Amino acid sequence: MSAPLLEARQLSVEIGGKTVVDRMNLSLQPGERLAILGRNGAGKSTLLSTLAGLRPPQAGAVLLDGEDCALLAPRQAALRRAWLGQFQNDPFGSTVLETALTGRHPHLGRWDWESKHDAELARKALQAVGLDGMETRQVHTLSGGERQRLSIATLLTQAAMLYLLDEPLSHLDLNHQMAVLELFAGAARDCGAAVVMVLHDPALAHRFCDRALLVYGDGRCAQGTVDDILTAETLSELYGYGLRQIEDRGHRCFIPE
Amino acid sequence: MPTRRRAFLILASLCLLALASFALALTAGSLQVAPADILASLAGRGDGSGDVVVQLRLPRALAGFACGGLLALAGALMQVLLRNPLADPYVLGISGGAGVGAMFAMLFGLPLLAIDGLAFAGALGAMFIVFGLAHGDGSWTQTRLLLTGVIVAAGCGALIALMLSIADERKLHGMLFWLMGDLGQTYDWWPALLALVVALLCAMPFARELNLLSRGLMQAQALGVAVDRLRYTIYLLASLATAASVTTAGSIGFVGLVIPHLVRLATGNDQRLLLPASVLAGGSLLVLADTAARTVIAPMQLPVGVLTALIGVPVFLFLLSRQPK
Numbered sequence: 001m002s003a004p005l006l007e008a009r010q011l012s013v014e015i016g017g018k019t020v021v022d023r024m025n026l027s028l029q030p031g032e033r034l035a036i037l038g039r040n041g042a043g044k045s046t047l048l049s050t051l052a053g054l055r056p057p058q059a060g061a062v063l064l065d066g067e068d069c070a071l072l073a074p075r076q077a078a079l080r081r082a083w084l085g086q087f088q089n090d091p092f093g094s095t096v097l098e099t100a101l102t103g104r105h106p107h108l109g110r111w112d113w114e115s116k117h118d119a120e121l122a123r124k125a126l127q128a129v130g131l132d133g134m135e136t137r138q139v140h141t142l143s144g145g146e147r148q149r150l151s152i153a154t155l156l157t158q159a160a161m162l163y164l165l166d167e168p169l170s171h172l173d174l175n176h177q178m179a180v181l182e183l184f185a186g187a188a189r190d191c192g193a194a195v196v197m198v199l200h201d202p203a204l205a206h207r208f209c210d211r212a213l214l215v216y217g218d219g220r221c222a223q224g225t226v227d228d229i230l231t232a233e234t235l236s237e238l239y240g241y242g243l244r245q246i247e248d249r250g251h252r253c254f255i256p257e
Numbered sequence: 258m259p260t261r262r263r264a265f266l267i268l269a270s271l272c273l274l275a276l277a278s279f280a281l282a283l284t285a286g287s288l289q290v291a292p293a294d295i296l297a298s299l300a301g302r303g304d305g306s307g308d309v310v311v312q313l314r315l316p317r318a319l320a321g322f323a324c325g326g327l328l329a330l331a332g333a334l335m336q337v338l339l340r341n342p343l344a345d346p347y348v349l350g351i352s353g354g355a356g357v358g359a360m361f362a363m364l365f366g367l368p369l370l371a372i373d374g375l376a377f378a379g380a381l382g383a384m385f386i387v388f389g390l391a392h393g394d395g396s397w398t399q400t401r402l403l404l405t406g407v408i409v410a411a412g413c414g415a416l417i418a419l420m421l422s423i424a425d426e427r428k429l430h431g432m433l434f435w436l437m438g439d440l441g442q443t444y445d446w447w448p449a450l451l452a453l454v455v456a457l458l459c460a461m462p463f464a465r466e467l468n469l470l471s472r473g474l475m476q477a478q479a480l481g482v483a484v485d486r487l488r489y490t491i492y493l494l495a496s497l498a499t500a501a502s503v504t505t506a507g508s509i510g511f512v513g514l515v516i517p518h519l520v521r522l523a524t525g526n527d528q529r530l531l532l533p534a535s536v537l538a539g540g541s542l543l544v545l546a547d548t549a550a551r552t553v554i555a556p557m558q559l560p561v562g563v564l565t566a567l568i569g570v571p572v573f574l575f576l577l578s579r580q581p582k
Contacts, residue, residue: 073483079481089473
């Protein structure tokens with residue numbers, strides 16, 4: 001069996017003196033999708049950026065495609081995993097196409113310019129998120145949801161096998177939420193990509209992920225398949241608010257009491 | 258879509274602009290010399306009048322071009338480093354440090370070479386103080402860097418004001434000219450030009466990474482940029498470029514702020530084009546401004562910094578009003 005696309009070994013993450021996870025093990029095979037759920041401030045984003053190798057862990061190691069993140073050159077890491085952050089700001093002007101093309105950076109040599117092929121990939125990615133025809137728009141004229149979809153297009157242009165998504169659905173309307181989730185589900189199913197996403201809706205997590213990781217914010221965490229772990233009981237404890245569970249045609253739904 | 262072809266065309270036309278600015282700088286002035294004589298002197302076989310022009314006007318134009326280029330390059334780099342389109346080469350206190358050194362040398366009547374030496378030492382001093390204070394605990398965020406720079410600049414401003422107020426009146430004129438930026442007191446032109454070539458050659462390999470850095474530190478890191486190393490490099494490069502320019506011609510204002518802006522408006526924010534285009538445009542602008550500074554009210558000369566500011570202020574306000582909200 002090949003090395004997992006993402007592996008965490010005895011990983012401990014802290015932020016501001018608070019433990020997010022303590023000696024956690026995690027492994028993600030090609031085609032697998034993992035949801036990270038937890039309350040605000042539990043450390044989900046911190047954990048995700050640590051898994052992306054963007055900040056050093058307190059202890060333990062993160063392996064991308066079998067190689068220790070701490071020893072990988074930034075460019076090598078960028079070829080293996082793509083990371084979607086929560087915040088984008090653009091102090092300088094830039095067009096939509098130029099922004100999507102930045103995803104090609106790790107694939108280009110120091111003196112290379114983006115080729116026709118790169119532009120083709122960027123256009124396809126824009127099309128996949130429904131931004132075709134907007135290539136020459138300035139990014140600061142986009143709406144919040146369009147800006148978020150542009151970030152996702154940049155991620156697709158990067159063409160890594162592991163996607164780490166921090167609240168990929170923020171600012172998106174309902175139909176684009178479903179489209180984005182279908183898009184990454186397709187990437188996992190058809191291309192063997194692995195996806196980790198921080199989500200706030202347990203119903204969507206149940207529907208679009210294979211496994212879930214619950215982060216309690218006090219150093220405890222729990223993992224399991226979505227069927228096992230996304231239940232009214234565990235989620236009520238996680239969020240500190242009573243939830244009722246409803247099953248409908250194989251989909252699970254949670255209603256606040 | 259950025260392409261090499263487009264960049265080449267734009268840079269070629271800016272090269273023509275630079276040549277035109279040199280042609281004007283060599284021909285304009287109280288002593289009228291026929292262009293043919295100047296060309297003959299440039300080729301090394303001219304007679305008296307052409308040689309005078311080439312020996313007096315050419316070094317000054319070269320120094321002006323180098324300083325303008327250095328300031329525009331440093332400004333473009335600072336804007337990316339601080340991720341703030343309103344940053345300029347002096348925002349981190351480097352010209353303040355250089356000013357303290359130069360004023361000190363002038364106050365004690367030291368020779369021209371010592372003024373340049375102390376100005377450079379002052380610039381380096383300010384650079385290390387700002388870096389040391391801002392980097393102290395390793396966080397080294399843009400805000401912290403900016404605040405530290407502004408405070409150090411304010412401190413230097415106070416020291417400069419102190420020295421101006423105790424200086425005797427014979428020295429005051431020279432000190433004020435230095436502070437406003439003046440190419441008339443330039444010691445030699447080649448160090449600045451050499452610095453410009455070296456700085457541009459060091460910055461260009463990182464141009465595409467700078468594009469990513471301007472979009473955010475984490476984003477750049479996620480796309481494979483060694484962010485910390487890049488930021489140290491840029492800080493050093495921009496600081497040294499500013500120091501080289503300030504040492505040569507005093508603190509000429511607004512070139513470093515306005516030129517990267519103008520170029521960005523005209524060509525977009527691709528650093529692979531923006532950096533060399535800013536160098537060419539900044540150099541040309543300063544050569545033109547200096548030519549105007551020594552001819553508009555000849556035989557008196559204006560400090561070129563006054564002219565660049567007079568041009569720069571309205572242009573800057575116009576750009577500011579166009580900033581995306």
